[in-house]
Amino acid sequence: MFDLKTLVRPNILGLKPYSSARDEFKGNEGVFLDANENPFGTLNRYPNSDQKLLKEKLSQYNGIASKNIFIGNGSDEIIDLIYRIFCTPGKDKALTFTPTFGMYQVAADINAIELITLPLNDEFQINTDNLKPYFKDETLKLIFICSPNNPTGNCFNESDIEFILQNFNGMVIIDEAYADFSDKLSWSQSIETYPNLIVTQTFSKAWALAAARIGIAYASQEVIKLLNKVKMPYNISKLNETAAIEAIENRTTFEANKQIILEEKEKLIQALQKMDIIKKIYPSDANFLLVEVDDADHIYLNLVEQKVITRNRNSLVKNSIRITVGKPEENEKLIKSLLSISKS
Ligand SMILES: *Cc1c(COP(=O)(O)O)cnc(C)c1O
Numbered sequence: 001m002f003d004l005k006t007l008v009r010p011n012i013l014g015l016k017p018y019s020s021a022r023d024e025f026k027g028n029e030g031v032f033l034d035a036n037e038n039p040f041g042t043l044n045r046y047p048n049s050d051q052k053l054l055k056e057k058l059s060q061y062n063g064i065a066s067k068n069i070f071i072g073n074g075s076d077e078i079i080d081l082i083y084r085i086f087c088t089p090g091k092d093k094a095l096t097f098t099p100t101f102g103m104y105q106v107a108a109d110i111n112a113i114e115l116i117t118l119p120l121n122d123e124f125q126i127n128t129d130n131l132k133p134y135f136k137d138e139t140l141k142l143i144f145i146c147s148p149n150n151p152t153g154n155c156f157n158e159s160d161i162e163f164i165l166q167n168f169n170g171m172v173i174i175d176e177a178y179a180d181f182s183d184k185l186s187w188s189q190s191i192e193t194y195p196n197l198i199v200t201q202t203f204s205k206a207w208a209l210a211a212a213r214i215g216i217a218y219a220s221q222e223v224i225k226l227l228n229k230v231k232m233p234y235n236i237s238k239l240n241e242t243a244a245i246e247a248i249e250n251r252t253t254f255e256a257n258k259q260i261i262l263e264e265k266e267k268l269i270q271a272l273q274k275m276d277i278i279k280k281i282y283p284s285d286a287n288f289l290l291v292e293v294d295d296a297d298h299i300y301l302n303l304v305e306q307k308v309i310t311r312n313r314n315s316l317v318k319n320s321i322r323i324t325v326g327k328p329e330e331n332e333k334l335i336k337s338l339l340s341i342s343k344s
Helices: 052-064 073-084 104-110 128-137 158-167 221-230 238-249 251-273 296-304 330-342
Strands: 068-071 092-096 116-119 138-148 171-175 197-202 217-218 277-281 288-293 320-324
Touching: 052 068, 052 238, 068 073, 068 221, 068 277, 073 104, 073 138, 073 171, 073 197, 073 217, 073 221, 092 104, 104 116, 128 158, 138 158, 158 171, 217 238, 238 251, 251 277, 251 288, 251 330, 296 320, 296 330
Parallel strands: 092 116, 092 138, 138 171, 171 197
Antiparallel strands: 068 217, 197 217, 277 288, 288 320
16 A cells, blocks of 8 residues: 555654745745845845746646646756655665666665666566566665656556556656657646656756756645655745746747757658668657667767767667757758768
């Protein structure tokens, strides 16, 4: 049986969170002499600690209530907070499916948590049979599922994710950093069904705000409360919150650019398919392609010499390179550069 209270670290359950001046007086009229701020300037005041306005905008956008939304300093902060809320260092464990996003391992290492890594199968899908024995382990608190997965690009089978959500009594974190590029339904629509589900998304990819560091978590109100309890009081700067609000208000730009990226991705696939140095293009639900080449190290370095920077993923998937879809002229340059390697 899923029981949130037994999953949370006792020190976090009992934690009395920091109460800021902005938390204690919520009004915005009056003479403010309560937070030792400088009375001069335009960024002189502490921001609201709960990103109320951004949550309302998001809520209008995707229909998920504000009380089910947490805003983090990038999804990276959210991943770290989840470890700190649920896993006692040196005792508890987490699990993920590899190859995948590197932050689950780094955040585990920082928090002294063992991360169990189960390899994906040849189609880069989850092998649920390998997973079953781990469900009995009470020190296993978290399962991280990156879908669409980085660096492979594919979404995991819905039925496998459902199986995990239904059978694992710890928290299941579905990292949907690339979900905006996919036409599959977001798991954020399932947070009412699964109390053990946390879905993370980000403004860093499709929303074109990687510099602003805005990550999102969708979960039950109880889990959102825990995230709020543990986060730094002012984890989101006002500048960054405003940038995210403006991005949602300018949704037409977001939609138009996303469309261009998706069309460019198709064109890139067409061009890559014709090249003999490209052995395989893996299916992608994201804004990047993982491709298998004959010699990844050689091709990566040759591209760098031509001032085209891709990501060499040879260490994760043999002879593979991860290519982000760029602007039309950038993709042209990539294609030309690859063709010049083909000929040499
Ligand atoms: C890029 C990426 C993120 C984004 O992290 P932010 O901290 O929000 O910038 C999260 N997860 C995955 C799998 C990513 O590839």
